[in-house]
Amino acid sequence: MSKRLTCWIIDDEPLALSLLESYIHDTPGLLLTGKYNNPALAMQDLVNKKVDLIFLDIQMPRVNGMELARLVPPETKIVFITAFKEYALEGYRVNAFDYLLKPVSFDEFLVTCKKAQDWFDAVTKTGPTRKNVPETDVIFVKSDQQIIPIPLKDILYIEGLRDYIKIYTVNRSRPHVILESMKNMEKMLPAHLFIRVHRSFIVQKNKIESLNRNRLMVPNREIPIGRTYKQRVLSFIGSK
Structure with a gap:
């Protein structure tokens, strides 16, 4: 059974706030636990309260x-609400889950x-971000x-290209290209499976x-070894 997602709305426009509130109430699987027309109050509540999904103007x-x-903590997903499509790329740079146009x-x-x-549902099933992930596990990425x-x-390896990364895998000629930071x-x-050897x-x-x-x-x-990462690589090789 799917988890019921807790949601916040943060928007200074009363009409937009009311519309999203009605959408959440009409959507099974969502539970509205906070609505804010003042982002400063939302920032204060983020310190002590947890939420799954934030609809953010x-x-x-x-x-x-x-x-x-x-x-916002990484376990909370952000959906940006904007009237301007050009904000979409910038939104992904701060790890937004999605964006919706007004x-x-x-x-x-x-x-x-x-x-x-x-x-x-996928994260609950596999736990891809927990420490000491078994080799049989997976990560979930947003592509296309x-x-x-x-x-x-x-x-095999991951290559960073400005705002994108490429994930190269076995038995696939083309990499998966996603909007994500190397960090x-x-x-x-x-860490027991992967090692960063270069900035990219x-x-x-x-x-x-x-x-x-x-x-x-x-x-x-x-693959080049960056000067900053060379000792890390040599220590790993030496340990083997």
């Missing part, structure tokens, strides 16, 4: 939604909520507007084939 007086999003239609709202429910599972054992991806991956590269430890000075080999790719 971007443009608000005094506190920008992007700024508030950076204070005026928000109920159909679009339901689609986003279904994706969120699928995400929480859908959430897909990637078994950890299949990942967040490094946190998701279990994370590799699976058991996929390393050889080491030659400042480079290491994984299947079909030579």
Whole structure:
């Protein structure tokens, strides 16, 4: 049975706040536990209260939604509400789950909520972000507007490219390309399986084939070792 998701709405526009409140009440599986027209009050409550999903307006007086999003714990998913499509990319940079354009239609709202429910169901089932993740586990990433599972054992290496990362896996010629930061991806991956060797590269430890000075080999790719990460790599190799 799916978990019932607790939700907050943070929007300074009374009509938008009322509309989203009615949508949540009409959607099975959602429970409204907070609504705020003052983002400062929401920021205070974030210290002591937990919530699964926040519908967050971007443009608000005094506190920008992007700024508030950076204070939200990673286990809480953010859906940005905005009248401007150009904010979408910036929203993903702060790890937003999705965004909805004003005026928000109920159909679009339901689609986003279904994706969120699928995400929480998957995380509840597999626990991909917990420490010491077994090798049989998976991570879930958002690619091409859908959430897909990637078994950890299949990942060869991950390459960072500005606002995107590429996840290279076995038996797949093209990488999965997702909007995510290397910092967040490094946190998701279990340290006993993966090692960051460069500002732009994370590799699976058991996929390393050889080491030659400042480079290491994984299947079909030579990976540079960054100066900052060299001692970490040498310590790992030495321990083996």
